[in-house]
Amino acid sequence: MDRVLAWLLRLYPRQMRRRYGHEIATLTLDLIRLEGRSPVRLSVSLALDGLGCRIAWLARTRVATATAVTTTVACVALVNMGGASAKQAGPGHRPATAHVRSVRHAPAAGRAAHSRNRKTLRLEGFRESG
Amino acid sequence: MRLPERSVLVLTSLAGGDRHGYALIKDIEAFSGVVLSPGTLYAALARLEEDGFVERLDADDRRHPYRLTPAGRTALAERLAESARIASLGLRRIALAE
Numbered sequence: 001m002d003r004v005l006a007w008l009l010r011l012y013p014r015q016m017r018r019r020y021g022h023e024i025a026t027l028t029l030d031l032i033r034l035e036g037r038s039p040v041r042l043s044v045s046l047a048l049d050g051l052g053c054r055i056a057w058l059a060r061t062r063v064a065t066a067t068a069v070t071t072t073v074a075c076v077a078l079v080n081m082g083g084a085s086a087k088q089a090g091p092g093h094r095p096a097t098a099h100v101r102s103v104r105h106a107p108a109a110g111r112a113a114h115s116r117n118r119k120t121l122r123l124e125g126f127r128e129s130g
Numbered sequence: 131m132r133l134p135e136r137s138v139l140v141l142t143s144l145a146g147g148d149r150h151g152y153a154l155i156k157d158i159e160a161f162s163g164v165v166l167s168p169g170t171l172y173a174a175l176a177r178l179e180e181d182g183f184v185e186r187l188d189a190d191d192r193r194h195p196y197r198l199t200p201a202g203r204t205a206l207a208e209r210l211a212e213s214a215r216i217a218s219l220g221l222r223r224i225a226l227a228e
Binding site: 012016019020022023024026027028030031034042045046048049050052053056 | 150151152155167168169170171172173175176192193194
């Protein structure tokens with residue numbers, strides 16, 4: 001019976017099996033020994049419950065994942081909307097610039113092609129002036 | 131959040147004191163006539179523990195007793211009050227119809 005129980009418990013989600021598996025097995029054996037319940041019926045019931053738990057667990061994780069993705073998408077959309085409204089604000093805003101050193105470690109030929117060591121890149125983002 | 135029926139049975143049993151799995155099954159069977167299987171019972175306990183409505187105590191002879199938490203007591207009281215209100219309304223309507 002122990003082997004059958006061990007196999008049936010594999011139908012349960014891992015987290016649940018780790019935390020409650022031993023107790024489920026003990027209770028099942030108690031019901032067989034003390035109550036004279038049918039091992040076959042209990043086994044079938046354990047299998048069905050295990051599959052039910054797994055499906056419920058999957059559904060819950062899917063819902064959690066879907067919620068996380070939706071929240072992220074909503075946040076990105078809000079940030080983009082904020083950027084667009086800043087762009088429309090006009091006079092109070094000016095594009096941000098950043099100074100970067102480029103071709104510093106490039107070979108001599110490459111360095112000649114890029115006569116200037118400093119380049120100013122215009123970034124696509126905007127920052128509020130002042 | 132609405133508590134499922136089997137969770138109400140488990141919480142009602144634990145409202146009478148700390149119990150482990152076997153004692154829970156026997157108590158629930160005695161007061162409601164519902165025979166829970168081990169898998170169903172522990173699925174309910176897992177959910178209730180996750181929600182903070184019950185807590186697992188240290189093992190006593192390989193069996194962990196479970197205890198109702200204050201949050202569980204509140205949730206059970208609310209759910210039973212709602213059930214009592216619906217039952218009362220239903221009974222009044224049946225009486226009026228007769």
